[in-house]
Amino acid sequence: MPLDQILVSLAEQRLLGLCDGVVVFACTVSTALNGAGERDGSGCTPRGRHRVRARIGDGQPLAAVFVGRRPTGEVWTPALAGQFPQRDWILTRILWLCGEQSGFNRGAGCDSQRRYIYMHGTPDDQPLGIPLSHGCIRLSNCNMLALFDLTPVGCRVDILEGPLPRDHRE
Numbered sequence: 001m002p003l004d005q006i007l008v009s010l011a012e013q014r015l016l017g018l019c020d021g022v023v024v025f026a027c028t029v030s031t032a033l034n035g036a037g038e039r040d041g042s043g044c045t046p047r048g049r050h051r052v053r054a055r056i057g058d059g060q061p062l063a064a065v066f067v068g069r070r071p072t073g074e075v076w077t078p079a080l081a082g083q084f085p086q087r088d089w090i091l092t093r094i095l096w097l098c099g100e101q102s103g104f105n106r107g108a109g110c111d112s113q114r115r116y117i118y119m120h121g122t123p124d125d126q127p128l129g130i131p132l133s134h135g136c137i138r139l140s141n142c143n144m145l146a147l148f149d150l151t152p153v154g155c156r157v158d159i160l161e162g163p164l165p166r167d168h169r170e
Helices: 078-083 141-150
Strands: 005-009 014-019 022-028 048-056 064-067 070-075 090-099 118-121 137-139 156-160
Touching: 014 141, 022 141, 090 141, 118 141, 137 141
Parallel strands: 005 156, 118 137
Antiparallel strands: 005 014, 014 022, 048 090, 048 156, 064 070, 064 090, 090 118
């Protein structure tokens, strides 16, 4: 049963996947170290209503490494991380988001898609539940794989600065 909505709470660092209003998936995430914001170059996680524009990485192994939305053929390991300490690791799968609110998260100076805002896997040694990303929404690799399998292109994604709505809590 595919998801029809994803809710992300920046305040709670939580993600919920819903089907017909019922929570069918939940996990802890990591959003931007710089907090909430929509401006180009801010390093912030954009708020508001989005859609999944593209699903990238189907069939790749767990912890597959992506650069420029393309698999490199590498699989993340601590040894590989040691060779490339400055990389912002995008692993396993990518759900690429596009904003739906013109002038807020879509259009000149604030476009989530042009900012390459994704939901993606992160290295196993990276903590979740605290803001650390450069704007994307990071998930554990296992959770990213599960979310990817449930999420169609066009799925609505609402990124909330505050807590999740009471009627959608686990």
